[in-house]
Amino acid sequence: MNASPTLALVGRPNVGKSTLFNRLTRRRDALVADVPGLTRDRRYGRAEIDEDTFTLIDTGGLLGDAGEITGALEDQALAALEEADGVLLLVDARDGLTPSDQDIADRIRRLNKPTLLVVNKTDGVDESRVIADFAGLGFADSVYVSAAHGRGISDIGSWLVGQHFVAESRSLAEDYPDAIKVALIGRPNVGKSTLTNRLLGEDRQLVFDEPGTTRDAIAIPFQKGDVEYLLIDTAGVRRKGRVEGTAEKFSVVKSLQAMDEAHVVILVLDAREGVVDQDLHILSYAAQAGAGVLVALNKWDGLDPDQKASANTAIDRKMRFAPWIPVLHISALHGTGVGHLLQEVDVIHRAGEFDVGTTQLTKLLEGMINAHPPPSVRGRQIKLRFAHKAGAHPPKIAIHGNLTKEVPASYLRFLENGFREALDLVGNPVHIEFRTGDNPYAGKKNVLTRRQQQSRKRVMRHRRK
Numbered sequence: 001m002n003a004s005p006t007l008a009l010v011g012r013p014n015v016g017k018s019t020l021f022n023r024l025t026r027r028r029d030a031l032v033a034d035v036p037g038l039t040r041d042r043r044y045g046r047a048e049i050d051e052d053t054f055t056l057i058d059t060g061g062l063l064g065d066a067g068e069i070t071g072a073l074e075d076q077a078l079a080a081l082e083e084a085d086g087v088l089l090l091v092d093a094r095d096g097l098t099p100s101d102q103d104i105a106d107r108i109r110r111l112n113k114p115t116l117l118v119v120n121k122t123d124g125v126d127e128s129r130v131i132a133d134f135a136g137l138g139f140a141d142s143v144y145v146s147a148a149h150g151r152g153i154s155d156i157g158s159w160l161v162g163q164h165f166v167a168e169s170r171s172l173a174e175d176y177p178d179a180i181k182v183a184l185i186g187r188p189n190v191g192k193s194t195l196t197n198r199l200l201g202e203d204r205q206l207v208f209d210e211p212g213t214t215r216d217a218i219a220i221p222f223q224k225g226d227v228e229y230l231l232i233d234t235a236g237v238r239r240k241g242r243v244e245g246t247a248e249k250f251s252v253v254k255s256l257q258a259m260d261e262a263h264v265v266i267l268v269l270d271a272r273e274g275v276v277d278q279d280l281h282i283l284s285y286a287a288q289a290g291a292g293v294l295v296a297l298n299k300w301d302g303l304d305p306d307q308k309a310s311a312n313t314a315i316d317r318k319m320r321f322a323p324w325i326p327v328l329h330i331s332a333l334h335g336t337g338v339g340h341l342l343q344e345v346d347v348i349h350r351a352g353e354f355d356v357g358t359t360q361l362t363k364l365l366e367g368m369i370n371a372h373p374p375p376s377v378r379g380r381q382i383k384l385r386f387a388h389k390a391g392a393h394p395p396k397i398a399i400h401g402n403l404t405k406e407v408p409a410s411y412l413r414f415l416e417n418g419f420r421e422a423l424d425l426v427g428n429p430v431h432i433e434f435r436t437g438d439n440p441y442a443g444k445k446n447v448l449t450r451r452q453q454q455s456r457k458r459v460m461r462h463r464r465k
Contacts, residue, residue, distance in 0.1 A: 005160075006055040006257075007047075008081050010108070011090035012100040016120040020090060020147035021045060021058040024156075046260075046288050049157030055256050057084060081107075086114040086163060088156070089139070093122045093130045097137070105137045116159050117142035123149065176221055179228040180349050183262035183291070185255060185282055190270045191298040195332035196220065196233045199342065224342055232258045259285055263352060263393055264292040264345045264427070271297045271311050271329070275318040283322065287429040290394035292348035293325045294341070294427055300329040301336050324420055326427050348427035354395035356423060361387040361397060368418045377406040395419075396431045404434030 011017050025045035047056040081087060087108050091101050108115055117139040119130055123146045130144065141159055145152030184192045200222050220231045259265055265286040269279060286293050295315075303311065315327060326344055330337035365387045374382040382403045390396040397419060416430040448456065 005085040005163075006057065006083060007086050007088055008057045008059060008084035009088045009090060010059050010081065010104060012098070012104065015090045015092040015095075016147045017058055017090050020088075020118070020120065020145075021056060023147050023150060023153060024049065024056055046256075046285060049154060049160065052157055052160050053260075054160065055260075081111055081113070084113065086116070087111070088116050088118050089137075090118045090120055091134060093119050093125045093144070096130075096133045101134075101137065105139070109138075114163050115139055115141070116156065118156065119144045120147050122146055122152070176219075176228065176230045179221060179230040180264065180345065181230045181232065181262045182345055183232040183258040183265045184268055185259065185265055185286065186268035187270075187276075187278060190268045190273075191332045192233055192268050195266075195268060195296065195298065195330070195338065196231060198332050198335055198338050199231065227342075227346065229342070229345075232262060256285065259289045259291055262286075262289075262291045264294060264348050266294050266296050266341065266345070268296045268298050268332075269315075271300045271303055272307075274311055274314045280318065280321075283325070287322070290429065290431065292345075292352050292394070292427045293322075293429070294344055294348060295319070295325055295327045296341060297327060297329050298332050301331040301334055324417075324426065324428070344427070351423075351425045352393045352395060352428045354389060354392040354423075354425070356389055356395075358386070358388040361389065361419075364419060364422050365399065365415075368415060372414060374407060374411050377403055382406060390433055391431075394429045394431055395423075395425055396433060398433045398435055400435045402436060404436045407434055 009017050009021060024047035026048075045056045045058065047054055089105060089108060091097070117134060117137060119134060119142060122130065122144045127144065134142065143152055143155040143159065145155070147153075184196060186192055200220065220233065222229055222231060259282075267279060267282060267286070269275060283293060283295075297311070297315065300308070319325060319327070326348075328337055328340055328344060330341065332338060365384060369384060374384060376382070380403060382401065384399050384401040384404070384407075387397050387399045390398040399415070412432060415432055419425070419432075420428070420430050
């Protein structure tokens, strides 16, 4: 699980940044990828082109129409560029080169980072004119796309491969290939560093009653019994408008990368504050990254019985979208319930290994189809024939059939929940890949025998008469 590279998506307003962001992160048909509020006016998403995965930062709305970048907006744009490994500069082919484009390009060049010029809205535009128009920006690499229709998106992936971002991005966990990677994630001052010290049995982390003490993701190897762990303690992810200082802005990306690397993510919450929207976005990103998920409701011993009942009711309501995520009540300061955390991590990790055969998966699929068949599409029945294991951590299931692209999202969730419940995949997101079998006769010409050719000629003569 290597840390994925980070790309900043920049450009003036109305060039299609949000459309490209949604296209790359597949927000319409996947778990929510954008994380509003991690840093003001920026969105973070997990994107994938072919088999290359990266973190995408959308700087939507940061650059003024006249190219003026001042005050807080300038800070946000520069922060996104500073923390990125590379830059996608988006321009509008229909508008041509503008002074704002030139201003943004000048700022990017000073950073000396790999940059891809992405010329958007190229449908129906003279490509030779567009090439000549934007050649003045001086970038060696460029692609021509239509973000709205998905044309040219794979060319961005080809550029990524050429930059070797994935190969050069070193994982925190590379030196511990056999360890269970556990990331502690949460807002500042919920007790992540205190929990780290309690799990390790020593004061390995700096602990103050001051939010944001941890400024980077810190990997700590340790062992309990015969099991090796790598505990990744991260800086807190703040609410909207609360990220201040360059070091803390960098820590947001470190937290997202920690989720990419982890087998299991422990989301630490303050029981007095409960679950906020920020926590739900973190859970969504972790699940999309493929990590097992566990919620630790910290500072539980400081609540009276009425507060505990209210907290449980609130978290049950907020977590209805993911009832498969276990919630444990702990006190990191006093050690209450902490001993059960690693036991639950072991359970989630074993489930994530997904040691299941094709026969069992296919029988489960047949049972779900018999109980609730997939809907018809334009009078044709969707047929799902068999299933097999496609990967682990997270559990991935490939289902083969016909019209699989027409399977509605509601039926996909039905299958995910059915497999998870039947196989007891506690704490794990289930990813299903639909695959449609190729037509064995596609592209093949039907060669007639001599008798068939003679019969065809007789029919044609009869029709002419």
